[in-house]
Amino acid sequence: MWTKGSDILKVGDKYDLVADGKKQILVINNSTFDDEGEYSAEVDAKKTTAKLIVTGTRLKFLTPLKDQTVKEGNTAHFEIELSHENLPVTWYRNETVLHPSRTVLISTDEKKHVLEIREVTLDDTCEIKAEVTELSTKGCLIVIGKSQIQ
Known part of the structure; x- marks a missing residue:
């Protein structure tokens, strides 16, 4: 036994x-x-x-995602920092994988990973998630309409 x-x-x-x-x-x-x-x-x-004793990467977020409030037409900037370098991060918008495009930029610099969503619209209001191996962190993107700007 x-x-x-x-x-x-x-x-x-x-x-x-x-x-x-x-x-x-x-x-x-x-x-x-x-x-x-x-x-x-x-x-x-x-x-x-x-x-x-299990050895390996004890991965953690040194800087997790933070909620972002952005004016319509501007750029949303999400940034995380990991405890280890050069690990692949997958970015999600409401559980849908994000891929680089004209308005979506994804960059990596060792431990730092950045997601930029350019020219945001009201429809871009969502939950953003960064996932690496079995860890994830989430933040909200809130887009303020031009009529709400004072």
């Missing part, structure tokens, strides 16, 4: 349990930082424990 802490591990998408002669093998599929901890195997009242 394999356990992580007090949880009994079962075969499934996450874990494979392999018996190879006298060896009992635990396979952890698609490991993440959440998998760190102490794992134990118990057979015939004998128990052994090992600690798993």
Whole structure:
């Protein structure tokens, strides 16, 4: 029987349990930082424990997205900064992937990633999301109409 802490591990998408002669093998599929901890195997009242440390990129947003209020016809500027360099970021407008175009500019400079939406219209009011691996940050784009400008 394999356990992580007090949880009994079962075969499934996450874990494979392999018996190879006298060896009992635990396979952890698609490991993440959440998998760190102490794992134990118990057979015939004998128990052994090992600690798993997952290495890799502990990615985080140093600067998350901020809401932007922009006057109609101007440029909205969204910027994030990551803890690691040269990682691909996907930008979304209301869950639809954004691609560079005449009015959408996407740039990267090491840890800094920038999205510019030029010549915004009232229809551009939306939620903006930046996603990298399994992390994301969100901000709102609010466009103020010309009639609302004082």
